[in-house]
Amino acid sequence: MKRKSLENSQCAIGRSLDRIGDWWTLLIVREALFGARRFSEFQRDLGIAKNTLATRLKTLVADGIFQVQPASDGSAFNEYVLTEKGRGLFPVVIALHQWGETHLFASSCCPVVVDGKEEKPVQRIQVRAHDGRVIQPEELKFISPSAG
Amino acid sequence: MKRKSLENSQCAIGRSLDRIGDWWTLLIVREALFGARRFSEFQRDLGIAKNTLATRLKTLVADGIFQVQPASDGSAFNEYVLTEKGRGLFPVVIALHQWGETHLFASSCCPVVVDGKEEKPVQRIQVRAHDGRVIQPEELKFISPSAG
DNA sequence: CAGTATCCCCCCTGATACTG
DNA sequence: CAGTATCAGGGGGGATACTG
Numbered sequence: 001m002k003r004k005s006l007e008n009s010q011c012a013i014g015r016s017l018d019r020i021g022d023w024w025t026l027l028i029v030r031e032a033l034f035g036a037r038r039f040s041e042f043q044r045d046l047g048i049a050k051n052t053l054a055t056r057l058k059t060l061v062a063d064g065i066f067q068v069q070p071a072s073d074g075s076a077f078n079e080y081v082l083t084e085k086g087r088g089l090f091p092v093v094i095a096l097h098q099w100g101e102t103h104l105f106a107s108s109c110c111p112v113v114v115d116g117k118e119e120k121p122v123q124r125i126q127v128r129a130h131d132g133r134v135i136q137p138e139e140l141k142f143i144s145p146s147a148g
Numbered sequence: 149m150k151r152k153s154l155e156n157s158q159c160a161i162g163r164s165l166d167r168i169g170d171w172w173t174l175l176i177v178r179e180a181l182f183g184a185r186r187f188s189e190f191q192r193d194l195g196i197a198k199n200t201l202a203t204r205l206k207t208l209v210a211d212g213i214f215q216v217q218p219a220s221d222g223s224a225f226n227e228y229v230l231t232e233k234g235r236g237l238f239p240v241v242i243a244l245h246q247w248g249e250t251h252l253f254a255s256s257c258c259p260v261v262v263d264g265k266e267e268k269p270v271q272r273i274q275v276r277a278h279d280g281r282v283i284q285p286e287e288l289k290f291i292s293p294s295a296g
Numbered sequence: 297c298a299g300t301a302t303c304c305c306c307c308c309t310g311a312t313a314c315t316g
Numbered sequence: 317c318a319g320t321a322t323c324a325g326g327g328g329g330g331a332t333a334c335t336g
Contacts, residue, residue: 002306002307003306003307022308023308023309024309048309048310049309049310049311050310051309051310051311052308052309052310055308076316
């Protein structure tokens, strides 16, 4: 049977995962956040099959996460750049990075570098209420209707 | 061919996605964050097939994201509760929620409720340097080696 | 209720070859 | 280089039946 679609889920988390919850998508977004633009850059850096990459990029463009534009260096090929919507995934990527860094490495790992200065540890992402108070997971009673 | 494993990727994002990047896992974590504990709760709320759910939960327990414990109500069955590592995914889930809320709904959607009070909009998750300055995606030159 | 076992199909993924 | 086309394998996921 086909995978259940959460495209029209009432839950924002479900909808998000429907768009970007597959295995390759966030890795492609990560590469783009770090500067990749060309088909071959994504392909080389990720080791993804070319047809898989082509399919993913098409979907991402259709979803408005990437946009295609002519190469800035005058060559005949496309560049794939993140839209504002795509750049909006930055906190998701960083949250994943921080979780992995904390829980999946025996020793220290990959640093975060901003403006040439190492930013490790970057101040951790926190979930805050509108009054600025940090919210713990236990306090969260309800975010949204279940995926259904 | 088998899917490429990022289990030992040098990149924390790659490792994270290797554990939780599949389609159902974060939805299960979401349900747990919102209070689900019993097999049937997950199954009913998510509409996931029972065997799929059983497989996922086993993997999540093996990965130390959930732990199994006897039911608190004295019934003979298990409860699946998040470990600290699992609760550490809270910012990831919230980041996904905020992205979806901003970019995937035509109108307003699912509120966030804490302590019975609606917390919408919760102050948005931001990525900050150690000096507290907010970092924009454009400033991020490098997080980690590519997945390889 | 809480799972386990079995079956099956779709599609995701990679490999390879091909085109401009 | 930048893709597209085609093929093959494997596994993820659902449906169903079954057990304690």
